[in-house]
Amino acid sequence: MKPLPKFLSALATAGACAALLAGCGKPQTGSASKGNTDAEITQAAVDSYVPPGEKDEYYLFYSGGHSGQVFVAGIPSMRHIMTIPVFAPYPGLGYGFDEESKKLLGDYTWGDVHHPGLSQTDGNYDGRWLFVNDNANNRVARIDLRDFKTKEILGPIPNSMGNHGSSFVTENSEYVLVATRFSVPLPKGTVADLEDYEEKFNGMVSGIKVDPKSGEMSVGWQILTPPFNWDLGSTGKGPSSGWAFWTSYNTEMAHDQLETNASQLDRDLAAVVNWKAAEQAVKEGKATEMSGVPIIDPAKVPGVLYYVGIAKSPHGMDVDPTGHWIVAGGKLQPTTTVLNFEKIQKAIATKDFEGEFRGVPILNHDSVVEGEVPVGLGPLHTQYDGLGNAYTSLFIDSQVAKWKMPPWTDEEKKDLTSVVLDKIPVHYSIGHLVVAGSDTKNPYGKWLVAMNKLSKGRHLSVGPAQPEDSELIDITGKKMRVVYESFTEPEPHFAQILKADAIKPIEVYPKAESTDPNAIWTAEEAGQVRKGNEVIAKMTAIRSRFVPDRLEAKVGDTLTVHITNVEQASDMIHGFGLVENNMNVVIDPGETKTLKVKLTKPGVYPYYCTNFCSALHQEMQGYLVVRNADAVIPDDEPVNPASLEAVPDTNAVDGEPAVPATSMPKVPKEG
Amino acid sequence: MTKLLDQEYRFLHKSLNGWSRLLLLLAAVTVAAAVFFPLWKLHLVAPQYADGLDMVIYTYKLEGGGLNGNDLDEINLLNHYIGMKPIHQADFTEMQVLPFMFGVFFLLALRAAVFGEMKAVVDLFMLAAYFGMFSIGTFYFRLYSYGHNLDSTAPMPTQPFTPLIFGTQKIANFTQSSYPEMGTYLLWAFMAMLLAAIWFSRKGRALPTP
Numbered sequence: 072m073k074p075l076p077k078f079l080s081a082l083a084t085a086g087a088c089a090a091l092l093a094g095c096g097k098p099q100t101g102s103a104s105k106g107n108t109d110a111e112i113t114q115a116a117v118d119s120y121v122p123p124g125e126k127d128e129y130y131l132f133y134s135g136g137h138s139g140q141v142f143v144a145g146i147p148s149m150r151h152i153m154t155i156p157v158f159a160p161y162p163g164l165g166y167g168f169d170e171e172s173k174k175l176l177g178d179y180t181w182g183d184v185h186h187p188g189l190s191q192t193d194g195n196y197d198g199r200w201l202f203v204n205d206n207a208n209n210r211v212a213r214i215d216l217r218d219f220k221t222k223e224i225l226g227p228i229p230n231s232m233g234n235h236g237s238s239f240v241t242e243n244s245e246y247v248l249v250a251t252r253f254s255v256p257l258p259k260g261t262v263a264d265l266e267d268y269e270e271k272f273n274g275m276v277s278g279i280k281v282d283p284k285s286g287e288m289s290v291g292w293q294i295l296t297p298p299f300n301w302d303l304g305s306t307g308k309g310p311s312s313g314w315a316f317w318t319s320y321n322t323e324m325a326h327d328q329l330e331t332n333a334s335q336l337d338r339d340l341a342a343v344v345n346w347k348a349a350e351q352a353v354k355e356g357k358a359t360e361m362s363g364v365p366i367i368d369p370a371k372v373p374g375v376l377y378y379v380g381i382a383k384s385p386h387g388m389d390v391d392p393t394g395h396w397i398v399a400g401g402k403l404q405p406t407t408t409v410l411n412f413e414k415i416q417k418a419i420a421t422k423d424f425e426g427e428f429r430g431v432p433i434l435n436h437d438s439v440v441e442g443e444v445p446v447g448l449g450p451l452h453t454q455y456d457g458l459g460n461a462y463t464s465l466f467i468d469s470q471v472a473k474w475k476m477p478p479w480t481d482e483e484k485k486d487l488t489s490v491v492l493d494k495i496p497v498h499y500s501i502g503h504l505v506v507a508g509s510d511t512k513n514p515y516g517k518w519l520v521a522m523n524k525l526s527k528g529r530h531l532s533v534g535p536a537q538p539e540d541s542e543l544i545d546i547t548g549k550k551m552r553v554v555y556e557s558f559t560e561p562e563p564h565f566a567q568i569l570k571a572d573a574i575k576p577i578e579v580y581p582k583a584e585s586t587d588p589n590a591i592w593t594a595e596e597a598g599q600v601r602k603g604n605e606v607i608a609k610m611t612a613i614r615s616r617f618v619p620d621r622l623e624a625k626v627g628d629t630l631t632v633h634i635t636n637v638e639q640a641s642d643m644i645h646g647f648g649l650v651e652n653n654m655n656v657v658i659d660p661g662e663t664k665t666l667k668v669k670l671t672k673p674g675v676y677p678y679y680c681t682n683f684c685s686a687l688h689q690e691m692q693g694y695l696v697v698r699n700a701d702a703v704i705p706d707d708e709p710v711n712p713a714s715l716e717a718v719p720d721t722n723a724v725d726g727e728p729a730v731p732a733t734s735m736p737k738v739p740k741e742g
Numbered sequence: 743m744t745k746l747l748d749q750e751y752r753f754l755h756k757s758l759n760g761w762s763r764l765l766l767l768l769a770a771v772t773v774a775a776a777v778f779f780p781l782w783k784l785h786l787v788a789p790q791y792a793d794g795l796d797m798v799i800y801t802y803k804l805e806g807g808g809l810n811g812n813d814l815d816e817i818n819l820l821n822h823y824i825g826m827k828p829i830h831q832a833d834f835t836e837m838q839v840l841p842f843m844f845g846v847f848f849l850l851a852l853r854a855a856v857f858g859e860m861k862a863v864v865d866l867f868m869l870a871a872y873f874g875m876f877s878i879g880t881f882y883f884r885l886y887s888y889g890h891n892l893d894s895t896a897p898m899p900t901q902p903f904t905p906l907i908f909g910t911q912k913i914a915n916f917t918q919s920s921y922p923e924m925g926t927y928l929l930w931a932f933m934a935m936l937l938a939a940i941w942f943s944r945k946g947r948a949l950p951t952p
Contacts, residue, residue, distance in 0.1 A: 581810055614819060638819075639812040687823070687897055 136562030158182020165657030254298030309394030370430025580661030620693030646681025825896025
């Protein structure tokens with residue numbers, strides 16, 4: 072950030088003093104400012120302040136959890152900038168109303184977004200796509216960062232239940248890797264007794280193939296696993312390129328009272344997956360097919376899957392930027408387990424196994440573990456700054472622990488408490504955390520965002536429903552510093568941070584790129600035609616009118632409107648809201664959208680621009696006349712009357728601009 | 743009196759020296775180059791258009807600034823609220839003549855350089871000056887027409903106005919500025935070179951009367 076002008080420092084000081092005064096009145100337990108000096112608070116204010124008109128340095132892509140969406144904020148201001156609708160309708164952007172987004176959503180109106188993953192090239196963010204998973208309905212979505220729109224939703228993925236363990240993108244975006252949280256009898260639709268859980272239920276690791284050019288996704292292959300509940304994972308890079316890792320938390324294979332029954336073993340088996348070997352095995356015909364997907368049985372195809380025991384009921388399993396170290400957080404044991412990938416390779420090569428599970432070798436724990444770092448209670452997820460430091464969220468302690476990555480000295484190894492460098496309280500019960508670029512070869516470092524599950528009244532009270540708490544932590548110094556706190560709607564599970572200059576989104580869909588066959592760019596082309604019970608209209612939207620601004624139909628008709636926003640200026644967005652017909656489509660500049668409405672009630676229904684566009688936005692409206700079903704409409708001539716010709720060319724604003732463009736359909740007689 | 747007229751006659755029949763002829767060659771190149779550069783630019787700034795909207799005039803085309811040249815459409819779109827006729831390149835009939843005229847100037851400058859006659863330069867200078875003033879005149883008239891033939895049923899009735907041809911003024915929420923661009927500067931340089939060519943040969947030898 073640029074150094075702030077003097078007046079801003081003064082402003083920050085004033086704000087900080089006010090915060091202090093408030094703190095003086097009554098003690099605020101757990102306040103971030105508690106115990107901080109005036110100067111520290113001022114510094115925090117200055118560091119996170121982005122003056123009006125200035126832009127943030129980073130994008131923060133939060134998952135929106137069971138809201139089904141993705142939230143976009145800026146760092147360091149933490150200002151929420153936009154919501155990208157993915158798995159749920161979002162009237163603000165007309166998502167889930169037009170035909171294309173309805174098709175994307177399919178039969179579902181919600182999803183549970185957990186772990187966003189940016190596309191990578193050579194282990195670094197390439198700014199092309201953001202992948203997000205749907206834990207609920209087993210889907211993966213792809214957002215294009217050129218226009219911040221959801222372009223594709225794949226799923227429900229066959230043979231895969233509970234898509235929690237994704238979206239982990241491989242080093243060159245070859246795959247988005249997915250592991251199942253739940254296990255069911257496969258193929259899906261099979262019924263079995265829960266008592267037969269161990270034998271008849273299965274989990275799955277899936278490789279979702281990504282087309283390198285278009286980004287289009289398809290299910291490449293799957294690896295059949297026992298019904299452990301797979302949890303978080305990550306993909307290898309550098310020396311661990313071609314590998315992926317997941318923890319599991321139910322090696323007990325419990326099917327009831329998991330709270331207790333899945334917490335019995337001291338170690339759960341984590342998966343060490345050679346996805347390149349899986350890909351190769353499928354090529355060599357070593358897979359069988361289920362629900363149209365090649366399935367690999369890891370007992371029959373050695374080298375694809377290994378297990379390693381991790382203490383205890385772990386959550387995150389994160390590869391560091393060098394690709395040498397993999398850190399798993401043991402939810403119920405106050406340590407993180409650090410695995411050494413070189414040692415994993417050696418154990419595989421020398422068959423240094425401590426046993427096997429259903430034909431899959433279990434790596435000798437002591438041979439592959441570099442150490443267990445006593446970070447604190449409830450370690451969940453670990454991130455890296457690329458400078459040899461790891462940051463682990465401690466759910467139970469409500470802290471972030473900063474600790475030193477290996478290689479460690481012999482002295483450090485003797486007492487690994489010595490590598491824990493710093494801890495900072497967060498508010499409260501942190502789940503995930505993200506360090507800028509942590510899952511790349513070259514993290515940006517600098518900022519960490521703690522995604523806290525409980526906000527417990529740190530905000531103005533909004534009743535029993537509570538937002539989540541997100542804290543911005545400066546990790547540049549020896550000690551971590553909380554510099555800002557924002558409240559996020561439910562519910563971020565993980566996030567990705569992208570340098571702002573890594574992408575250059577478009578703000579207008581260029582007319583020259585339009586491929587929609589129903590796009591029209593002049594008012595002369597606008598109008599409606601009838602085909603049996605279908606009324607099809609092509610419409611233009613421009614400041615401040617729709618052409619045509621009158622539509623004619625009958626009860627029983629299906630009305631289709633192809634509406635093109637012919638504007639080519641940034642932020643000249645129009646909406647098409649049709650009253651009492653549950654329809655609101657929002658059309659960006661240069662975009663064409665299609666909406667369909669089944670007309671069931673006679674009457675006159677206004678339609679109007681829902682997205683404020685201009686001084687005469689209020690005037691931007693029209694009427695849909697729905698006549699009785701038995702009304703006789705003289706003929707099926709296209710309604711594109713002479714008066715339309717007097718209408719200004721919408722693209723070049725020709726003709727008589729002040730005359731409202733009105734299509735005058737032939738007036739039918741009431742039957 | 744007769745003496746003065748004789749002097750004038752002799753002046754017009756002076757031959758051009760090497761410097762003047764070189765300048766004329768340069769002038770020819772300059773006026774030819776001017777065809778490809780913008781002549782004039784109208785720039786509109788409003789709070790919502792912090793970067794401004796540009797309309798750029800060339801000898802042969804009218805061009806919008808901004809992404810994909812969209813500024814012209816945007817200006818027309820905004821103008822429709824006050825009932826102004828859309829500004830189209832096709833309405834600028836002089837754009838069919840301007841490149842041709844610049845070509846004529848190019849040829850006449852070459853001709854003067856080759857013939858080496860003072861009167862050829864004076865002719866060319868007078869023609870170019872007349873043409874320049876006429877063009878400014880029609881340009882002004884065009885701006886006047888756009889600003890005075892406003893549709894009375896427009897959503898935002900506005901007092902008729904003439905957009906500035908040179909300078910900066912405020913129109914509603916817009917600050918309009920209008921200034922010459924490289925093409926015009928080249929044209930002025932062309933004129934200046936013609937004057938310089940005259941100046942350098944002012945003391946030259948008068949050609950013998952045929």
